[in-house]
Amino acid sequence: MSAYAVAWIAILASAALAFGAKLAGHTVPESWLAHPRVHRIAGFISVALLAALFSVQAFTSGSSLVLDARAAAVAVAAVLLWRRAPFIVVVAAAALVAAGLRLLGWG
Amino acid sequence: MPRLDAVRQQALSVAIATGAYAISFGALAVAAGLDLWQTMALSLLVFTGGSQFAFVGVIAAGGSPAAAVTTSTLLGLRNGFYGASLAPVLRPMRGAHRLWASQVTIDESTAVALAQPADDLAARRAGFWWTGVGVFVLWNALTVVGALLGSRIGDPAQWGLDAAAAAAFLGLLWPRLASRAAQAVAAASAVLALALTPLLPAGLPILAAAVVAVAAGWRGRRAEEVPA
Numbered sequence: 569m570s571a572y573a574v575a576w577i578a579i580l581a582s583a584a585l586a587f588g589a590k591l592a593g594h595t596v597p598e599s600w601l602a603h604p605r606v607h608r609i610a611g612f613i614s615v616a617l618l619a620a621l622f623s624v625q626a627f628t629s630g631s632s633l634v635l636d637a638r639a640a641a642v643a644v645a646a647v648l649l650w651r652r653a654p655f656i657v658v659v660a661a662a663a664l665v666a667a668g669l670r671l672l673g674w675g
Numbered sequence: 676m677p678r679l680d681a682v683r684q685q686a687l688s689v690a691i692a693t694g695a696y697a698i699s700f701g702a703l704a705v706a707a708g709l710d711l712w713q714t715m716a717l718s719l720l721v722f723t724g725g726s727q728f729a730f731v732g733v734i735a736a737g738g739s740p741a742a743a744v745t746t747s748t749l750l751g752l753r754n755g756f757y758g759a760s761l762a763p764v765l766r767p768m769r770g771a772h773r774l775w776a777s778q779v780t781i782d783e784s785t786a787v788a789l790a791q792p793a794d795d796l797a798a799r800r801a802g803f804w805w806t807g808v809g810v811f812v813l814w815n816a817l818t819v820v821g822a823l824l825g826s827r828i829g830d831p832a833q834w835g836l837d838a839a840a841a842a843a844f845l846g847l848l849w850p851r852l853a854s855r856a857a858q859a860v861a862a863a864s865a866v867l868a869l870a871l872t873p874l875l876p877a878g879l880p881i882l883a884a885a886v887v888a889v890a891a892g893w894r895g896r897r898a899e900e901v902p903a
Contacts, residue, residue, distance in 0.1 A: 572710075578740035579713055582730055583720035585744065586751040590723075590777040593758020594768065601762050608892030611901040612860050613885055614760040617753050618786050618848050619861035620868035620884035626841040628872045641838035642845055649849050655681075656688050662842030663692075666835030 636675030641666040682791060682798050685847075686805035689783050692839045693724065694813025695831045700727055701821020702828070707735035711822050718818040722811065723781050725750040729877055750878035756885060757785040764788055764799045779807025786847035793903030856891060856900040863887045 600606055626642045627633055641662040648658045669675055697718060704714040709731065717727050726747040733743040758780050765776055784807035791798035821828065831837065852858050864884035871880035892901070 574740050575709060575713060575734070576716075578744050579716050579720070579730075581744045582726065582747040583716070585748040586721045586723050586726055586754070587777060589748070589751050589755040590758055590780045591774070593755040593760075593780065594762070594765070594773055594777050596759045596762065598762070598766070601759065604895070605892060608896060608901050609889050610756075610760050610762075610892075611903060612857070612888035612891045613756050614785060614789055615848065615851055615857050615902050616860050616864040616884040616888040616891075617756060617881060618782065618844055619864040620881040621782055622841055622844040622848060623865035623868050624872060624881055625837070625844065627869055631873050631877075633869055633872060637835070638838040638841055641835065642841050645842035645845055649846055655685050655843075655846050658846045659688050659692060659839050659843045663835035663839035666838030667833065668835075670833060670835070 637666040637669040638675070640669055640675070682787070682802045683805055685787050685790070686802060686809050689787055689806055689843050689847075690809035690813050692836055692843055693783050693810050694817050695834070695836050696724060696840075697814040697817035698821035698824075698828050699831055700724070700731070701818040701823070702825050703728070703735065703821075704731045704818075705822045705825060707731045709734070711819070714818060714822045715815070718815045721747065721751070722778060722814070723751045723754055724814070725782075725878065746877060749876060749882070752878070753782075753882055753885075754780050757781070761785060761788060761803065764796065764803060776803075776807075779804075779811050781807065781810065782844070783807075783810050786844060789902075790847040790850050792850075851902045854900045854902070856896065857902045860887055860891045 601610060622642075626638050627635065629636075644665050645658045645662045648661055653661075666675075700718065701714055704717065704727075705711070709717075717730060721727050721730070729750050730743045730747040733746050734740070758777065761776075761780065768776055784803050787806040788799045788803035791802050793799075848861060852861055864887045867887060868880040868884055871883055874880075875883070
């Protein structure tokens with residue numbers, strides 16, 4: 569089989585597995601989710617995964633931990649959130665801080 | 676409906692910050708040796724950013740197609756947890772409706788949906804669909820742009836969009852951290868993911884945070900302690 573065909577098979581396999589994971593979550597029976605323990609875990613799990621995603625996005629590069637312009641930008645974002653700034657202001661300020669610092673040659 | 680306008684504004688800003696990355700993705704996929712159709716198929720069919728970047732990253736580094744599929748799948752598993760968390764928001768669903776909801780169940784649509792007040796189901800649903808479909812449209816359109824223009828457009832990080840995406844997730848998490856228990860889970864998950872990043876393949880450090888949620892939810896709690 570050509571390398572081109574193998575690449576297509578890999579793409580379609582990835583697509584099927586990605587979709588399977590997504591669909592599985594939407595197919596979990598109601599009766600399981602109604603169980604109090606499962607209900608509590610489901611409530612915490614999106615907080616846990618999104619907090620983990622945030623920290624990986626803000627403080628890692630590949631497999632190393634880094635403090636760069638992103639750290640400064642999310643620190644500014646945290647202060648703005650604490651001061652109850654609108655969402656779009658928080659996001660735009662973070663982009664500006666990171667882009668500005670990089671323009672100055674840091675991070 | 677001021678609440679819905681706020682939701683759409685959130686959805687749009689998240690879709691733009693995320694969608695811009697599809698330009699990078701398109702350029703990297705072509706640079707890794709995939710053609711335009713394969714690149715488009717990844718964005719249309721896999722449609723989960725981390726998985727797609729991992730797939731082309733493995734291919735570009737000379738890894739096997741099987742390794743590309745494995746890494747991509749590890750990064751996509753967390754979407755399964757999101758579907759279960761979204762059950763009270765989206766169900767009942769059947770047929771094509773459920774298939775579409777599945778396809779657009781990603782970090783962004785989940786985060787915007789659940790950032791809305793728990794008692795405002797309409798806002799939560801609007802958050803999910805506006806963000807999911809908004810990211811889907813922009814992500815696929817800009818994948819084509821990136822694949823055709825290649826690296827000429829430059830790195831989104833130069834525009835601070837990597838920091839904007841991280842700040843957006845922080846902002847979406849913020850309203851859900853009302854209880855001490857939720858704050859503790861978020862902090863422990865963030866620290867655990869960072870601690871595991873040098874040790875585990877991409878995707879697993881984030882997935883490992885599910886353990887924190889299981890530990891936190893295992894024992895009985897007052898209802899207001901559990902994020903809705």
